Amino acid sequence: MVSRKIMLKNRRQKDILNLIISLLALFAVMQLLQLYFFRWDLTSEKKYSLSDNTKQLIESLDKDLFFEIYLAGDLPYGFAKLQKASMEMIDEFAAYSNVHISYSLINPNDVVNPKKKNELFEQLVSRGLKPTSLQERTTDGSLKQKIIVPGIIVHDREKETAVHLLKSKSGATADENLNHSVETLEFELTKAIRLLQNVQPKKIAFLTGHGELNEYEVADITASLLQRYDVKRVNASELNKEGANYSALVIAQPREEFSREDKYQIDQYLMAGGSMLCLVDEVKVSMDSLSVKESTIAYYSPLNIEDQLFAYGVRVNPDLVMDIQGQLIPVQTALPGEQAKFTPASWYYCPLLNCPEKHPITRKLNVVKAEFANSIDWVGENKNISRKVLLSSSNYTRLEKVPSVIRLDIVNKKPLPEYFADGKKNIAVLLEGKFKSAFKNRAWKGINRKTFKEESKPAKMIVISDGDLIKNRVRGVGKNRQIEALGYDRYSRKTYGNRNFLLNCIDYLCDNEGWMNLRTREVKLRLLDKTKIRSERIFWQVINVLLPLFLLLIFGLIRFYMRKRKFAGN
Structure with missing residues (x-):
């Protein structure tokens, strides 16, 4: 009897000791959790984790x-x-x-x-x-x-x-x-x-002085940029002034040749680590002229900036990209003497461009519409520069050399695959890294040897071979002037992805911290097969209702058998 009391006393003391140890351990864990903050995300895509x-x-x-x-x-x-x-x-x-x-x-x-x-x-x-x-x-x-x-x-x-x-x-x-x-x-x-949080917004410069698009022709993209940036129109001579600090330079469809002085200022802006968005056309042709007559002439119109782009690693070719995947336009298909009848037909000179899904600029964008775009080729090799294609035509493309006659009746011709056999062509490209100056090893009195930089700091440049990509339509003049949305097509009433693409380009050029990479975040869409659900509905309903009851019954029988065996033995 005494030994039993001692055993009970020892067990009680042991239980009390275990309780005290457990409470102390719990208190220690709570203190550690307060000192060290952490969170566990067990999902495969880390969908609950912040960058x-x-x-x-x-x-x-x-x-x-x-x-x-x-x-x-x-x-x-x-x-x-x-x-x-x-x-x-x-x-x-x-x-x-x-x-x-x-x-x-x-x-x-x-x-x-x-x-x-x-x-x-x-x-x-x-x-x-x-x-x-x-x-x-x-x-x-x-x-x-x-x-x-x-x-x-x-x-x-x-x-x-x-x-x-x-x-x-x-x-x-x-x-x-x-x-x-x-x-x-x-x-x-x-x-x-x-x-x-942005007390001092970054500054964006639209270049002027070379027949670039005026403030009304870029009014839509400018209004969007003003929500987060300070936008100004500047001459090339203002780019490198003390205190300028432009985060990105936009060259929007220049129509006049660049002087050597302006090219030098642009070059040194890039060498200082600036970012550039160049939208240039090597071929001069207008869609507006086709609205009043059935044909027009497309001809080579160099801008004297070709050698500079070549030095940086790209060449905009003097040709026109024709693509089967083009914008639809209304075409008169009624016979002479009959009432006018318009039928939608693909306009090969307005390609709808493909966007790569993996890049933060173009991920999940609507198709981007171009108009009389040129092809772009990579030139040279610079291990310090990474190159990416942002926009490209479809695989069914034809390159038309200039000068050439552009006729509206081309939409009536059947698009034969062998006629569009030049393959995919680059329309917009991105270059990142350390560029070599286009004025390196040049003897010119305008170069300031004290401040001249032969190689750039880490910089970014986007080249687009279509200036119309940033241009919004302007109707009327003066007080009657109306600005159409960028990328809006009056015939199909669709708005293409031009504005979002260009905004993403500017954001990427101004992003020095990598936050634009958040656009590449992917959460897998795990959808149920609706056809399979309908066909197997009864089966899975029976499984969900009866299987748990069956398992519970099996568990109860096993438990009953084990208890019976245990107490029968006693």
Whole structure:
């Protein structure tokens, strides 16, 4: 009896000791977790992990941020997924930030009064959001229209900016577009935060003095750039002045030759680590002239900048790219004396360009429309420069040498494959690295040997062989002047990806931290096979209902048998 009491006492002491050790271990773990912050992301794509650039940005914030999420209410599954991903992303921001970051869900459809609801939607549009109309099927089978606002307004109590969450790529399914919207969440939200934190916006220079596009012809892209940059129109002589500090130089379709002095200023701007976006045409031809007559002449029109581009590693060829994958234009197909009849036909001189999916500039972009583009070739080899193709024609391409006659009736000819057998051609290219000066080893009195740089700092340059790619249409003059959206086609009523492509180009040229790489983030779309679901529906319903009950029954029988055997033995 005494020994039993001693055993019980020892067991009790042992249990108390184990409890104390467990509590001490738990306390130690809690202290370590407070000292060392970490998060585990077990997904294969690391979809819940922030990039290092984003972490640095969030940790450097000095103002509280508030996110107004207007994607709220009773939403379809895809939009509910986008809403959840947005909240999770903001929660991740809050976890790494030293300031207060919060959000609220606001459903504009909660406003009962129709007049006040319309006023609210108008206010949201004025603040930069884009409402979207959805069609829902009700219980009685009818369709009901519903307006949602897939956007977020971010503000720091002083400034605000809007983020449109829904991405739309032509040819992609609704699920693919929503998945892409989730993929770009971190990029879009951090872009908005950078815009709020940017006290001194970077400066963009549009070059003048060589017949470049005027301020109205680039009004659309300029308006978009002004939301995040300081845009100015400058002469070449102003590029390298003290305090200029232009982050990117845009050369938009020059029509006059470059002087040696201007070429030298552009060269030394690049050697100083500047970034350039060159949109040049080596062939002069106008689509407007074809609107008044059925033919026009295309001829070589050099700009005296060819040798400079050649020195940097590219050559814009004096030819025209004809592509079977072209923009549709209306063609008169009625016989003489009959009522006018217009039929859509592919205009081979306006190729719809392919965008590589892996590059941050072109990932998930709509097709980009060109007009009388030239082909681009790589020249020379420089191990210090990496080269990428950003835009290219289709495999069914023909190169037309100039001078040549451009006729409208070419659309009536059947596009034979052997006629378009020149293969894919480069239209836009990217060069990054250390460039060699085009004025190296040249004897010219205009070179300042004290400040002259023979090799550049790390720099970037994008060359596009079509100046019309950045040009928006202008109708009317003076007060009646109207600016059409960049990339908009009046006939098909489509808006091509020209604006987004060029904005991405500028962002990439000005990005010295690598945050544009967030656009290449990929979240795999794991969709169920709807056909297989319908055909095997009964089978999987039976499995899901009966299999758990069967397993539970087996487990109960085994448990019953083991207990019976145990107690029967005793």
